[in-house]
Amino acid sequence: MIDLIKTRRSVRKFRDTAVGDDELSAIIEAGMYAPSAGNEQAWQFVVLRGEALGEYLRLNGNVPRSAPAGILVCADRTREKYKGMNTAALDCAAATQNMLLAAHARGLGAVWTAVFDTAKDGVTALLGLPGGVEPFAFIPVGHYDGARGEVPERFDTSRIHYNKWQGARG
């Protein structure tokens, strides 16, 4: 597990090879096993391909264009149990991280991309999302194009504190 966590990289270049709905479904399943506030599971998922994917990319231009498919993770505020705490976003963030790991475990590349506030209304209209369901993040999924990035050293003990800020290990 820790090896998979450490070797996951954000993938932004994809080969022109299809990714089936079963693959995407398995990735989404991993998302559904994320923890959520009060087990509210305040998430929805929209698989985007073809024309819908193209329209999404036109509305929110920060996304690598070469992925054959992607998963839009949406916060479902109608399921939130604790109003005003934005727990749907936290549920979706945990689900998104599970999905990135699951894609990697399946040998697929993926990346967490933001849905900008300026694009949210357009995406909502494009996909016909109902009230309370808001685009949260978009995960392009595909096969790697070229070598995977090297694993950098990310462990930084200066970010770990003990019992107080800059407190030393006992």
Place this chain on the structure above:
Amino acid sequence: MIDLIKTRRSVRKFRDTAVGDDELSAIIEAGMYAPSAGNEQAWQFVVLRGEALGEYLRLNGNVPRSAPAGILVCADRTREKYKGMNTAALDCAAATQNMLLAAHARGLGAVWTAVFDTAKDGVTALLGLPGGVEPFAFIPVGHYDGARGEVPERFDTSRIHYNKWQGARG
């Protein structure tokens, strides 16, 4: 990987058995391999034990009291690259999920608990957090007390849409 993702459960009852700093450090390391917005890695971690842990529990009472230790994940806004998008919280959420999975992979129990807004000032003062560093979530870590919860069925195909809301699989 998918098995570990599916068998992770939120653990709230712990045995009275110590968890060493090396264990916690390995869990935090997994957190540091989470993706972050523009690779900003806007996180800090405070390990809490003993008196500091007791004071934390007094300030933020939603946390299981039997854990021998815990990790306070803090959002470091001084590292945010995109102001106003609350990316530090997303970085921390991804890191938190990695940490829950890493704890589970090591046979330890853990749970994502909220730091309530009403407790944040007190926790900040208690730990001497500098400006821009905000408590985000607290993860008690320990050994399971009793059996782990069963794995529920969480996969719900009604939450998966294709190319539009309630669009069917092609």
